[in-house]
Amino acid sequence: MNEQKMSPEQIRQLAAMVQNAEDVKCVCGSIVFIQGNKLKRISRLVTGEQYDKFVPLPGLICGKCGEEMVLDDMGPEPDNIIKL
Numbered sequence: 690m691n692e693q694k695m696s697p698e699q700i701r702q703l704a705a706m707v708q709n710a711e712d713v714k715c716v717c718g719s720i721v722f723i724q725g726n727k728l729k730r731i732s733r734l735v736t737g738e739q740y741d742k743f744v745p746l747p748g749l750i751c752g753k754c755g756e757e758m759v760l761d762d763m764g765p766e767p768d769n770i771i772k773l
């Protein structure tokens with residue numbers, strides 16, 4: 690993840706892009722999503738360690754109907770989600 694500080698000009702450009710960007714909508718029409726986590730269990734049989742490992746993976750669910758939002762054109766890296 691890129692931890693570099695953005696310049697005031699970059700922040701201004703990003704704010705303008707966000708303001709003009711389309712809203713992602715749930716199938717129910719809602720545009721508000723709640724952050725949650727999927728939890729993956731990696732078996733100790735796979736890792737060879739004493740206990741299973743648990744890995745939380747961030748995900749978004751619709752705040753209205755509870756459907757999970759799947760970003761189908763999202764690349765393999767989570768870096769294409771901009772945290773404001």
Ligand SMILES: [Zn+2]
Nearest residue numbers: 715717751754
């Ligand atoms: Zn929904």
